[in-house]
Amino acid sequence: MNRFFLYIIFTAFIASLFLTGCSGSKRLGRAQSLYEVGEYDRAITALQRAYRRESNRYYRGKISYYLAESYRKTNQPRRAAPIYGRAIRFGYPERKAKLYQAQSLQKIGNYEEAIVLYEEYLEEVAGDPLAHNGLAASRKALRDEQKTRYxxxxxxxxxxxxxxxxxxxxxxxxxxxxxxxxxxxxxxxxxxxxxxxxxxxxxxxxxxxxxxxxxxxxxxxxxxxxxxxxxxxxxxxxxxxxxxxxxxxxxxxxxxxxxxxxxxxxxxxxxxxxxxxxxxxxxxxxxxxxxxxxxxxxxxxxxxxxxxxxxxxxxxxxxxxxxxxxxxxxxxxxxxxxxxxxxxxxxxxxxxxxxxxxxxxxxxxxxxxxxxxxxxxxxxxxxxxxxxxxxxxxxxxxxxxxxxxxxxxxxxxxxxxxxxxxLPVIQAVMAGEITLPNNEPIPQNTRVRIIGTDGSNMRINVEPAGTFNALLEPGNEYTILISAPGYFNHRERVDTRNLTASRQFELNVQLTSAQQPLVFENLQFEPGSYNLNGNAIRELERLASMLNDNANIEINITAHTDANGDLTNLVILSQQRAEKVMEFLTSRGIAHERLSARGVGGAQPLKVTDSLAARYNYLRAGEELNEAYIQRLNRQYQSNVRALNNRVEFSIVR
Structure with missing residues (x-):
């Protein structure tokens, strides 16, 4: 290496081991003595001069080897690598010339050529741990291009x-x-x-x-x-x-x-x-x-x-x-x-x-x-x-x-x-906003609790406008629990594992009123059927999560149909739908005693909400979807509107 006391440890203590018998050519002269005492910079000049004056192939190989050694020990791998190659071409018998050439090539990032030389050297010296390490390292360097965040x-x-x-x-x-x-x-x-x-x-x-x-x-x-x-x-x-x-x-x-x-x-x-x-x-x-x-x-x-x-x-x-x-x-x-x-x-x-x-x-x-x-x-x-x-x-x-x-x-x-x-500091910031139906004001004792897999458990304040912020730790999973009087508790999850840069997690939460019946607009059935389709299952998964977050709530499941058909058969169908929903919820861990189910057939047509009126521009908010109202609509809309009556509502009993 090109720093004094790193080189000095390789000087007169071991130099004589390398140069035993190096006096075979008189032209080596001063170069030999300089190398032996570890004066590599001066040895380089003397070895270059000796090489130019030497015509014997063997001694040219020997001089090349020690010139390459001097370059290696003064941390000049770009110069050392080709000179080792020259010593090998002249047939100089030092096996380690190939090892040192491979190491020099590795130090300048020429991993492909280094791998070839390591493999050739290991065929001659199978147990050399430095060659095995160099080979493994060169292969790793070729395939491992990923950088750390430093x-x-x-x-x-x-x-x-x-x-x-x-x-x-x-x-x-x-x-x-x-x-x-x-x-x-x-x-x-x-x-x-x-x-x-x-x-x-x-x-x-x-x-x-x-x-x-x-x-x-x-x-x-x-x-x-x-x-x-x-x-x-x-x-x-x-x-x-x-x-x-x-x-x-x-x-x-x-x-x-x-x-x-x-x-x-x-x-x-x-x-x-x-x-x-x-x-x-x-x-x-x-x-x-x-x-x-x-x-x-x-x-x-x-x-x-x-x-x-x-x-x-x-x-x-x-x-x-x-x-x-x-x-x-x-x-x-x-x-x-x-x-x-x-x-x-x-x-x-x-x-x-x-x-x-x-x-x-x-x-x-x-x-x-x-x-x-x-x-x-x-x-x-x-x-x-x-x-x-x-x-x-x-x-x-x-x-x-x-x-x-x-x-x-x-x-x-x-x-x-x-x-x-x-190492840049990774910050995980959570910024949330709570809204209520009809833009109602946020209750004073609205709470946000954050529980982390690192054992942290903190409660943060919610501003009157419904906003909240928290600084999270990278490398964790967090459960965010939001509660407000008169509303269903809400749960969110934030994962800060595997972050490679700072990130802000945005949470926009609308709480659901516990005072009004819950209607999941995608929880509908095909006419005449009580089987749950994919949309219905997704809505029920949401409901199961809400019930697990609100363990003190008991609900009644009310299933509805449209008004077309025999009234008795419609009541039976709606009861089957209600029981199907209850069966699904119990399969998700909701206790049976927290649930009750009834079917009312087509006796209670749906009342159009603001969100339904926004989705269907031919409906007016506040109207009841009874048969008389449906008959006044364009025929192309009537089947869609009747399907809206095939719904399930959830009311809080306690």
């Missing part, structure tokens, strides 16, 4: 021309941020560069937001000493803001020594002299500290023995002035790849970056939630927080899904930038 923005005021990465929000002051940067040191004229990355040395900076929310100029956290032989990065600070832990990589004349964790105390507004945190032998890697909110657990990255491969995340517990023996976080967190940049939130969730868990390419950011003392549930944070490039070093504002992270996306040189992320 929104991201590059923070130009914090980013420079070089790498800026690993932000950390001050726990005691959310307007202050700490971050690592390889920018040119303030006040220096001549560009100072790292022999490893080709960028300026990594330092820790801090910046503040002004009253308008704009970032002021970043300042060095520690005073700059031009003679210092170390680089700093990846800081974590205790909740009280008094103790900081950070990564430091020191140099000797022979090259970089490796990475260590250091700490410093803040007193009187200034940070004191740092001191090394003793966690293990100097020959091992200790980096990327993350202190828990209570200050008692320190998470870090290391290649301690007993891990799962690559770099793992470990922890130590505070024991007075000392730290306990390191404990590996286990197989739920750690893989055969590299796990880095841990971060702990106040709720105990652990965030980290990994190239060993299935992701979209390079390092992805993962969230780990504790299941018990030893087990974790690990989840990829998805796009757009993760990309095909390296995404790492996340930090959150306390109690909010808002914060910062770093990524090398959209940077052809593989440099890192700081991005802000936020």
């Amino acid at each position: 929104e991201i923005t590059a923070i130009r005021a914090l980013n420079s021309r070089n790498s800026d990465y690993s932000p950390f929000i001050a726990p005691d002051d959310p307007s202050q941020i700490f971050f690592s940067s390889m920018r040119q040191l303030p006040g220096t004229r001549r560009q100072q560069t790292s022999r490893i990355t080709g960028q300026a040395p990594s330092r820790i900076y801090t910046a503040r937001e002004d009253s308008r929310g704009d970032w002021m100029d970043a300042q060095l956290l520690f005073e700059n000493d031009p003679t210092q032989d170390w680089e700093d990065g990846s800081i974590s600070i205790t909740e009280d803001g008094r103790t900081a832990y950070f990564t430091r990589a020191r140099y000797e004349n022979t090259g970089p020594m490796g990475t260590e964790i250091w700490q410093t105390q803040r007193m009187g507004g200034r940070w004191g002299e740092p001191s090394k945190v003793e966690l293990g032998p100097d020959s091992l890697i200790f980096a990327h500290p993350a202190i828990s909110p209570d200050g008692n657990t320190l998470y870090f990255v290391s290649d301690l023995p007993g891990g799962f491969g690559g770099l793992d995340i470990w922890k130590v517990e505070k024991m007075g002035d000392q730290w306990s023996m390191p404990i590996n976080l286990g197989a739920d967190i750690n893989t055969a790849g590299n796990e880095k940049f841990p971060y702990v939130r106040a709720n105990g969730n652990l965030y980290f970056s990994s190239d060993g868990h299935p992701g979209f390419g390079g390092l992805d950011i993962f969230r780990a939630e504790k299941r018990d003392e030893e087990r974790w549930t690990v989840t990829n944070m998805g796009r757009p927080i993760n990309s095909e490039s390296d995404d790492f070093g996340i930090t959150f504002h306390r109690g909010r899904e808002v914060g910062y992270f770093s990524s090398s996306r959209d940077n052809p040189r593989g440099f890192d930038n700081i991005y802000q992320f936020r």
Whole structure:
């Protein structure tokens, strides 16, 4: 990766393993020694020169391989991928060239070619977990185009021309941020560069937001000493803001020594002299500290023995002035790849970056939630927080899904930038209006009660105009109960699950009077029949719901027919209709003793309501649909009007 202390962990500790026997060509010369001590930026120039002067096919393949390795370790996958391919074409026998080429292609989003190379490599090295993971991740990336609701923005005021990465929000002051940067040191004229990355040395900076929310100029956290032989990065600070832990990589004349964790105390507004945190032998890697909110657990990255491969995340517990023996976080967190940049939130969730868990390419950011003392549930944070490039070093504002992270996306040189992320708040608003028949005024003690599946139960006021409003929580189902004296209780349901954006739920409710008989205009029968049709069943379902919402009400079911036919037969038919309706209601859970049924035949013609007159322009409100009135209508309307008399009415008995 193109950030100093990420590369440094791959330097002199392991470089000799890669270059054993690399002196077979005298033309390698200086390039070999530069690579061996981890000075990859300088090695790239020397290897390019050696390649141009080399004519032997074998050595051209070997030089190509280590040139590609240098590009990979300085986070330049676009350059690394074709050079690995060149090494393979020259027949260089290092099998991992194909694996690293596939990983480089994956990091630039070329998933199809990466899949082909992973499959070819696995035919040669069937059990390599990194190849299996890369293959699974590339296939997932191709089919998983769905994005999360997170929104991201590059923070130009914090980013420079070089790498800026690993932000950390001050726990005691959310307007202050700490971050690592390889920018040119303030006040220096001549560009100072790292022999490893080709960028300026990594330092820790801090910046503040002004009253308008704009970032002021970043300042060095520690005073700059031009003679210092170390680089700093990846800081974590205790909740009280008094103790900081950070990564430091020191140099000797022979090259970089490796990475260590250091700490410093803040007193009187200034940070004191740092001191090394003793966690293990100097020959091992200790980096990327993350202190828990209570200050008692320190998470870090290391290649301690007993891990799962690559770099793992470990922890130590505070024991007075000392730290306990390191404990590996286990197989739920750690893989055969590299796990880095841990971060702990106040709720105990652990965030980290990994190239060993299935992701979209390079390092992805993962969230780990504790299941018990030893087990974790690990989840990829998805796009757009993760990309095909390296995404790492996340930090959150306390109690909010808002914060910062770093990524090398959209940077052809593989440099890192700081991005802000936020999860837009979803609001579910309910806006309702209650109306009564004939525009009657709303009774004073009209009530609206809202019951949620999350256990909430609240009562809200209704305005004199009949309006009411409530703010609901996403992810629930709500039952809305509306009651007013003299009217049937009314029930509505609102579902706020699976919302992807804020939404206002509109409820327009007309209450039904309990003082007048209920007439469902679609609850009608065919002449001579007592069978329920589809419209009738739908109306009766509504009635059953009303009766369930008004459990103290008893009703009488009165069935009517038109006046055509034998009076006795019409009464029998209407009684059959009333009993059919009662049978349906009892099948829907309405107690039999709450119901009574009678048929009156055609003795009580329907009286035209305002709604019927509006629907049928040849009827007048208030008229009774008796036979004499029907005979005065145009013949084409008479059968329709007689059908209106084939109805059922419901009256409240108690």
